[in-house]
Amino acid sequence: MPRRLLAVATRLFAEKGFDRTSVQEIVDAAGVTKGAMYHYFDSKDDLLAEIYARVLRLQTTRLEEIAAGPGTVVERVRRAASDVVVTTIANLDDASISFRSLHQLSAAKQREVRAGRRRYHELFRSLVTRGQDEGVFTDRVPADIVVDFYFGSVHHLSTWYHPEGALSPRQIGDHYADLLLTALRTD
Structure with missing residues (x-):
């Protein structure tokens, strides 16, 4: 049932927007009662926070595997940079939905979401910093700015990406990774 509620909420939030979707619409479309929804989620805010958190959990798990996995730091940054694009x-x-609506969450929920995102960015940044420390990446630009700039571009995918486009998600991810690694080159 939580998955069904999340799937319905995701569809409705994408179609109508978070603020224009009522709890009643969600439960009607999911074929459950409000009581059943409130058994799993305390509020519509919780649904939105979970929509974001489930993607972030997936991406964090994958980044942890890449960071701890084999290969040079350049290879791992390439895989991580491409992977976040593909999974996004x-x-x-x-x-x-998340990036359009996170500001509508309660302050406490916003802090939770930001803390999870910060942990992800810190792990990604640690890979960039490692490459800078090893001398394979330039340190002309601080790692924090590199990571913020990169993820800013990833967050904008939803404004222009279309499944019918000429490039596959993997190709786009590889192009993004190439751009990042080109910017980090030492020469």
């Missing part, structure tokens, strides 16, 4: 595109409605 695979969950584009979730990402779009």
Whole structure:
């Protein structure tokens, strides 16, 4: 039932917007009662926070595996940079809803979401910093700015990506990774 509620909420939030979707519409479309929804989620805010959190959990798990996995730091940054693009595109409605609507969450929920995102960015940044420390990446630009700039571009995927486009998600991810690695080159 929580998955069904999340799927319905995701669809409705994507179609109508978070603020224009009522709890009643969600439960009607999911074929459950409000009581059943409130058994799993305390509020509509909780649904929105979980939509974001489930993508972030997936991406964090994958980044942890990449960071701890084999290969040079350059290879791992390439895989991580491409992966976040591919997984964002695979969950584009979730990402779009989250970035459009996170400001509508309660302050406490916003802090939770930001803390999870910060942990992800810190792990990604640690890979960039490692490459800078090893001398394979330039340190002309601080790692914090590199990571913020990169993720800013990833967050905008939902504004222009279309599944019917000429490039596959993997190709787009590889192009993004190439751009990042080109910017980090030492020469």
